């Protein structure tokens with residue numbers, strides 16, 4: 001019998017599902033069991049061409065509609081997503097393995113927030129009037145044109161919406177390629193947008209691995225590329241986009257610091273560290289995986305952290321009682337287990353977890369290492385799994401320098417009851433998305449993105465509008481034109 005997760009076809013182009021079984025088959029494996037639940041096919045050159053040409057052809061008429069008209073469609077799509085939240089959350093859980101307890105509140109809901117927020121902004125995308133004596137300049141905020149979105153596997157619905165909603169609000173069209181690991185959810189986003197009244201051709205989804213992404217990025221018709229992925233992929237995609245002088249947004253990886261001072265509320269700090277390391281089984285780009293704890297509260301913090309981590313419920317992710325799911329793939333599980341072995345070999349002290357869970361599927365126990373030093377592999381490389389490194393520190397000055405000693409700069413957090421210190425420290429941390437006495441909140445109203453190797457540009461908030469539009473300026477002369485001859 002066909003699994004309910006099996007989509008009608010692999011691609012969604014020009015307002016309809018499209019299949020081409022000549023493409024490489026991509027099995028969709030449910031991470032909680034290891035069983036194959038669906039198959040899609042990578043886009044062939046003919047499918048890539050169909051998606052790009054349809055998106056190119058549809059864009060100009062969409063940009064000519066008023067922002068209010070465009071926004072109305074996006075807000076209708078948000079309503080449909082909310083009505084179907086349960087069904088979409090179940091699918092997100094099949095696509096990623098993340099527990100339904102999480103997907104019910106963090107995925108389609110976050111996608112709907114983006115559609116609603118950018119739908120609301122669409123009617124207010126205006127320019128400026130700049131007086132120049134009796135002359136004047138006016139500016140117009142215009143669409144970029146045809147945008148490509150490329151997704152990672154940890155938030156397939158959210159990423160499809162975080163890119164699609166601002167792109168469409170600004171009058172662009174989009175071809176979106178989800179990660180080959182989680183190809184299912186973006187198709188539903190496309191379906192819902194069209195059900196909400198989006199004209200055909202404006203939001204297209206095609207499947208495939210890196211080479212399909214590369215074909216999209218290098219196509220001369222494409223004006224902008226927005227990638228969510230790893231730093232190595234980001235470097236390749238950024239370079240390819242630069243060769244065609246395309247706009248980019250790069251949402252890449254991190255190894256973010258979470259700094260806990262002696263005066264912090266320990267219970268809240270432990271909660272922040274758990275949210276910043278174990279949500280989505282640690283597969284969150286902004287995770288605060290280097291947890292710097294001031295020496296005075298270290299053992300108290302570790303004891304409470306071990307106790308609360310022990311309460312994680314590993315199990316069937318479709319059961320709402322489960323609070324901790326598997327790694328997305330067997331390969332990702334093996335990468336994470338490799339890092340855990342490195343941590344042990346390099347002398348970190350294992351506080352809890354530390355191995356594959358004794359159950360079917362790709363589960364790794366939530367793992368905490370203490371006495372981690374800055375040079376250890378687990379403190380330097382992005383693991384993208386449930387492995388928290390706890391490092392000790394003495395002084396504010398020392399911890400700021402150590403926190404910044406990384407190529408990454410996505411996020412950073414501080415827990416303290418001294419607000420002067422909180423702002424002073426945050427002001428010196430090299431990171432794009434920061435938190436005080438909290439961790440990993442990602443509301444659509446707040447800009448999200450990194451500095452240094454973690455990325456370029458911002459998603460969400462009014463900042464995203466700047467990255468999906470450009471300004472035309474028009475000088476208007478009221479008098480005669482003076483010329484040298």
Ligand SMILES: NC(=O)c1ccc[n+]([C@@H]2O[C@H](COP(=O)([O-])OP(=O)(O)OC[C@H]3O[C@@H](n4cnc5c(N)ncnc54)[C@H](O)[C@@H]3O)[C@@H](O)[C@H]2O)c1
Pocket residue numbers: 150151152153154155177178179180208209210211212213214215217228229230231232233234236237250251252253254284285286382384410449450455
């Ligand atoms: N900053 C953020 O917002 C954010 C959010 C989620 C995940 N991430 C990062 O994503 C990574 C995990 O996701 P992943 O393993 O899917 O990343 P990845 O870099 O392996 O792949 C990301 C996407 O890029 C595509 N791709 C690969 N090579 C390409 C190429 N040459 N040209 C065009 N596209 C290509 C892949 O098919 C996939 O769709 C982690 O590093 C994580 O930190 C960042």
Ligand SMILES: O=CCc1c[nH]cn1
Pocket residue numbers: 154155158283284285286440441442
């Ligand atoms: O994975 C990165 C994006 C994100 C952070 N929090 C929720 N989504």
